[in-house]
Amino acid sequence: MLSGLALATISAVGSPSSTPQAAPPVARRRVSRRTFGVLLVVVMVVVAGLSVFWYEYRPGGPLNPYTGKVGETPVPITVGSALYTENLSGYFGAVGEFGTAVPSPTLTTLTDYTAINVFRFGDGMDSTNLSLGVSYSNNGVAGPIAVNVTSDWKFCESLTPKCVYIAQLPGETNSPGDVLSAVSYLRSHGIDPNYYSIGNEPSAWFHFAIRWTSWSSSDDSSPTATQYAREVQRMIPIVRSVVPDAKIIGLEDNQCANDSFVQQVAKVDGANISAIACHAYSANSQDKRGAGLQQFYNTLSSNGTNLATNVPKVRDGITYGCPTCSVAAWVDEFNAIGGPVPAGFNAYMSSYPDFVLTAGSAVRGMTVNLTHYLFFAYWPSGLQHYAIVTTNYSVRPTFYWYSYFAPNITSGQLYSVRYAPPYEPSFATYLQGPSPEGSGSLVVVNANATVSENISISLPLPLSNGGKAVYWGNTTSIPTVTPYGWLPANYTLGPASVLLVDVNGSLGQSSTYADLAVSALPRGSTVPNWEVTLPNFPHGLRFTVITLLGQDAGRACSVPPRLPTSNGTLGSLAGPGLAGIGRAYSQSVEDRAERMRSAIRSNRRERSA
Numbered sequence: 001m002l003s004g005l006a007l008a009t010i011s012a013v014g015s016p017s018s019t020p021q022a023a024p025p026v027a028r029r030r031v032s033r034r035t036f037g038v039l040l041v042v043v044m045v046v047v048a049g050l051s052v053f054w055y056e057y058r059p060g061g062p063l064n065p066y067t068g069k070v071g072e073t074p075v076p077i078t079v080g081s082a083l084y085t086e087n088l089s090g091y092f093g094a095v096g097e098f099g100t101a102v103p104s105p106t107l108t109t110l111t112d113y114t115a116i117n118v119f120r121f122g123d124g125m126d127s128t129n130l131s132l133g134v135s136y137s138n139n140g141v142a143g144p145i146a147v148n149v150t151s152d153w154k155f156c157e158s159l160t161p162k163c164v165y166i167a168q169l170p171g172e173t174n175s176p177g178d179v180l181s182a183v184s185y186l187r188s189h190g191i192d193p194n195y196y197s198i199g200n201e202p203s204a205w206f207h208f209a210i211r212w213t214s215w216s217s218s219d220d221s222s223p224t225a226t227q228y229a230r231e232v233q234r235m236i237p238i239v240r241s242v243v244p245d246a247k248i249i250g251l252e253d254n255q256c257a258n259d260s261f262v263q264q265v266a267k268v269d270g271a272n273i274s275a276i277a278c279h280a281y282s283a284n285s286q287d288k289r290g291a292g293l294q295q296f297y298n299t300l301s302s303n304g305t306n307l308a309t310n311v312p313k314v315r316d317g318i319t320y321g322c323p324t325c326s327v328a329a330w331v332d333e334f335n336a337i338g339g340p341v342p343a344g345f346n347a348y349m350s351s352y353p354d355f356v357l358t359a360g361s362a363v364r365g366m367t368v369n370l371t372h373y374l375f376f377a378y379w380p381s382g383l384q385h386y387a388i389v390t391t392n393y394s395v396r397p398t399f400y401w402y403s404y405f406a407p408n409i410t411s412g413q414l415y416s417v418r419y420a421p422p423y424e425p426s427f428a429t430y431l432q433g434p435s436p437e438g439s440g441s442l443v444v445v446n447a448n449a450t451v452s453e454n455i456s457i458s459l460p461l462p463l464s465n466g467g468k469a470v471y472w473g474n475t476t477s478i479p480t481v482t483p484y485g486w487l488p489a490n491y492t493l494g495p496a497s498v499l500l501v502d503v504n505g506s507l508g509q510s511s512t513y514a515d516l517a518v519s520a521l522p523r524g525s526t527v528p529n530w531e532v533t534l535p536n537f538p539h540g541l542r543f544t545v546i547t548l549l550g551q552d553a554g555r556a557c558s559v560p561p562r563l564p565t566s567n568g569t570l571g572s573l574a575g576p577g578l579a580g581i582g583r584a585y586s587q588s589v590e591d592r593a594e595r596m597r598s599a600i601r602s603n604r605r606e607r608s609a
Contacts, residue, residue, distance in 0.1 A: 074456035074490050077444065079430045080416035084369040086431060088411045090164055091370075092362075092402060093118025094388065095333055097377030098155070100148045106393045107379055108158040114399070115406035117161070120332055120374055121152040122168030126199050129170075129178070129212065130185040138207075140215035153191040164194045166249065166332070169239070171199020171231065174209040174223075179235050183242045195247045195274065197332075198235050201254040202228045203261060225260035229268035236272050252332055253278040256310035258317035266321025275372070277332035278314050282306050282361060283345055287337050291344040296336065296353055297447040297496065300360040301425040307331060307365035307373065331373035334361065335386055349386060352474045352496075355397040359405060359498045360445040363429050366414060375402075401498075404470050404479040408441050408502050415460070423448045426493075432460060439467065440503045446493040453493045457501060463487040465504040473497035 092115040124146035128135040135146035149167075156163040167186060170178045179198070186193065199205070208221040223231070232250055239246045250265040250273035262276055282299040299305050314329040336357050337345050348354055358375065365373055375398070380387035388399050412433040419428045425447040432440040440461045446453045457463075467487050472479035473494035493499055 074454040075419065075421055077417060077419045077428055077442070077455050077457045079442075079458070079460055080418055082413045082415055083367075084414045086366065086369065086411055086414045087371055088366075088409060088431075090118050090372050091366075091409075092116050092406050093120070093164070093372065093374040094378035095119070095123065095374050095376045096121045096152055096155075097123055097380055097387070098148065098152055099124070099146060100144070100151075101379075101391070102148065102151045103155050103379055104393070105158070107155065107389065110389055110393065110395065110399070112160050114402035115409070116163075116375075116378070116402050117159070118164040118166070118372065118374060119152075119156060119378070120166040120168070121149065121156075122147055122166075123200070125168040125170050125182070126172040126205070127170075127212065127215075129181070131181045136212040136215060138215055138217045138219075140213050142213075149186065149191055150189060153189075165192075166195045166197065167191070167193035168197050168200055168252075169235070171202065171235075172205045172207050173212060174231050175211070176234060176238050180238050180242070183239050183246075187242055195249050196239055196243075197249040197252050197277070198232050200252045201279065202251070204254055225264040226268075228261060229264040232265060232269045232273070236269070247274045248272065249275050249277050249330070249332070250327070251276045251278075253314075256280045256307075256314055256331065258313040258320070262314055262317030263321040266318040266325060266327060268321075270318070270322030270325030270327050273327060275328040275330045276314065276318055277330040278310070279333035279338075279376075280307060280310060280331050280361075280373075281333075281335055281338035282310075283336040283357065284338055287344045293348065293353060293449045293496075296345050296348050297357065297360075297425060297449055299336075300357065300364060300427070300445070300447045302427075304425065307334075307361050307370055308368050311365065311368050311370050328371070331365070331370065333376040334358075334373050335376045350396050352397045355401050355472070356445070356447055356496050356498065358398050359401045359443075360425070360427070360447050362401070362406070363427065363443050363445055366409075366429050366431070369414070400472065400479050404472070404481065405443070405498065405500050408470065408500055409443065410441075412440075417442075419444075419455075421446075421453055423451045423453070426453055430459065442501045442503075444491075444493060444499045444501075446495065446497050446499075448495055450495050452495060454490065455493065456490050458489070459501075459503055461503040463489060463503065467501065467503040470500040470502070471497065 094116050096119050098121070124135060127137075128146055130145075130147075130149065132142070133145050134142040135144065136142055153165065156165045169182045183196070202208075202223050203225075205222050207215045207219045208223045208227075210219060210221055228251075232248070236248055239248065248269075250269045251261055253259065253261055253276070256278035262278075265273070265276055282305050283296055285305050286295045286299055288295075303309070311329055311331065318325065318327050318329060336349060336354055348357075362373065375388060377387050379389045380391060387396065388402070389395055409431060410433055412431050415430045415432065417428045417430050419426075421427075426445065428442060428444040430440065430442045440459055442457060442459060444455060464486050466483075466485045468481055468483045469487070469491070470479055470481050471491075471493075474496060475494060487501060487503060491499055491501070
C-alpha cells in the first residue's frame with residue numbers, strides 16, 4: 001500500500017510561488033501556456049518490466065477534507081433509474097453583451113477554460129441598421145451603431161472549438177426590408193450564424209411596425225401574440241432566401257411561461273422553427289428591499305421559480321400551440337434578477353451567492369432535460385455587475401462554475417436521485433457517460449445559507465474506481481480539486497456550497513484528469529522540474545509540475561515552470577528525485593478526445609505564431 005501519497009498539481013504554465021495554492025481552473029478545450037492553464041494529476045506508478053498497473057488507495061486526513069462530522073448520520077444519496085439521454089454539447093452558453101467593444105485575446109483565453117460554447121449576440125439590433133452603420137434612439141434619431149457584429153464573429157471564431165453563434169435580427173419595425181438587409185449584411189461580411197431570432201422580447205416593444213426614423217418616445221404600439229407570430233411567419237422565407245438552411249428561433253420571450261406568445265408562435269410557426277426561447281430571471285419574484293440571502297437562494301427550492309418549474313410551462317405552451325411539432329424550449333437569458341430595482345439582491349449579483357444560484361439553476365435545468373441555457377451576461381458593455389468577466393478581464397465568482405464544474409458535466413444518461421435533505425433547498429443530479437467507458441458525475445448543491453449538510457453517496461460506478469471531488473463553499477478563494485485513487489463515500493457540504501464527485505469509468509478515465517502514482521516526498525520539500533506526457537492523442541501532450549502537496553495539504557512547495565512541449569513518445573515520468581516510468585491513460589469518450597485534439601491544433605497555432 002502507498003502511504004503518505006503526494007498530490008501533484010500539473011499545469012501548462014504558471015508563476016513560481018512559495019505560498020500554498022489551490023489548483024487553478026481546468027482547461028476544457030485547450031492546454032495553453034497562459035496562467036489559467038491547468039491539468040491536475042494524482043500520480044501512482046508501479047512498474048514491472050514493461051507492464052503498468054494501478055494502485056488504489058483509501059484517502060484519509062487532509063486527503064479527504066469533506067468527510068462528515070463524527071457522530072452525525074449523513075443523509076444518503078442514491079441513484080435510481082435512468083431518465084433522459086442528455087446532449088449537453090450546447091447547454092452552457094452566455095449572452096455576449098459586447099456592444100461595440102472589441103475583446104482582446106485575453107477573453108478568448110478565459111473562455112477556452114470554460115464549458116461555455118454558445119453565444120447570443122446582437123442586443124440592440126431592434127434599433128440598428130447594419131447597412132447604414134447606425135442605431136436609432138427612441139425619438140428616431142440616428143446615432144453611433146450599438147453593435148459590432150464583425151468583432152462578435154471574430155471572437156466566436158477565435159474559440160476552440162468555434163462557438164455556436166445566435167444572431168438577432170431587427171424585428172420591432174416589422175419590416176421585411178430591414179430583415180433582408182441585416183441577413184444580407186451578415187452574409188456579405190462572412191458571418192455565418194448557427195441560429196437567427198426575429199427581434200427580442202416582442203411583448204415589451206412600443207414602436208411596433210413603425211419605421212426607425214419615425215420613432216417617438218411617446219409611441220405606444222405593441223404587437224399582440226398573433227401579430228408577432230405572423231411577423232415571424234413572413235420573415236422566415238426572407239431569411240432563407242439568403243441562407244436556405246437557416247435555423248430559426250421563433251421567439252425570445254421575456255418570461256418562461258405558458259403564455260400567449262409561446263402558444264401562438266408554436267401554432268403559426270411551429271413547423272418552421274427549431275426552438276422557442278424564454279428569459280429567466282429566477283429571483284425577481286423574491287427581490288424586495290430588505291430581502292436576505294436565504295430569500296435569494298429560495299428560488300432554487302422545489303417549489304421556487306427556477307428552471308425545473310418554469311421550463312416545463314414553456315413546453316406546455318408549445319404543445320398547446322402545436323401538439324405534433326418538434327420545437328425545443330430554450331433559455332436564452334438567465335440570471336438571478338433582471339435589473340437593479342428595487343435592488344434588494346444587487347449585492348449578490350457580482351459575488352459568491354450568484355455562483356451558487358447559477359450552479360443550482362444549471363442542475364435544476366438538467367433534471368427537466370433542458371439542453372440550452374445562456375447566462376446574462378458574459379463580457380459587459382453596460383450592466384457590469386451582471387457579467388462573468390469584467391471589462392478589465394478579471395473574473396467574477398460565477399466564472400468558476402463554468403471553469404471548474406461545468407467542464408466535467410458532459411453528455412450522457414441522466415438518472416433520478418433519491419435525496420431527502422432535512423433543510424431546503426438542497427438537491428442533486430447524476431449524469432453518467434456512454435457505457436462502459438464513460439465516467440459518472442454527481443453534483444450536489446446546498447443552497448441553505450446557514451446550515452451544513454453531511455451526505456453519504458452510493459453511485460452506479462464503484463467508488464473504488466477513483467476520480468476527483470471539486471468543491472467550493474466560499475471558505476477558499478477558488479474551488480478546490482481533490483483527486484482520489486478511491487473516492488470516499490461521505491462528504492460535508494458547508495452552507496451555500498457546491499460539490500461535484502466525478503467517478504472514473506471502467507477504463508479508469510475521469511472527465512479531465514489522468515492518474516499516475518509516485519512516492520511520497522517530505523512535507524515542505526522542493527522538487528526539481530519534471531514532466532509528464534499524456535499519450536493516445538496525436539503527438540502526446542507534455543506538462544510541467546509546478547506544485548507539490550505533501551502529507552500536510554496546507555503546505556505546498558513550488559518549482560520553476562517550464563513551457564509545455566509535445567513529442568511522439570508514450571507517456572513518461574522521469575527526472576531528478578523521481579524514479580520510474582509510467583503511463584497515463586486518457587479519456588476515450590469521443591467528444592472529450594475531440595476537445596483535446598482541438599487543444600493540440602490550438603497549441604500548434606500558438607507555437608507557429
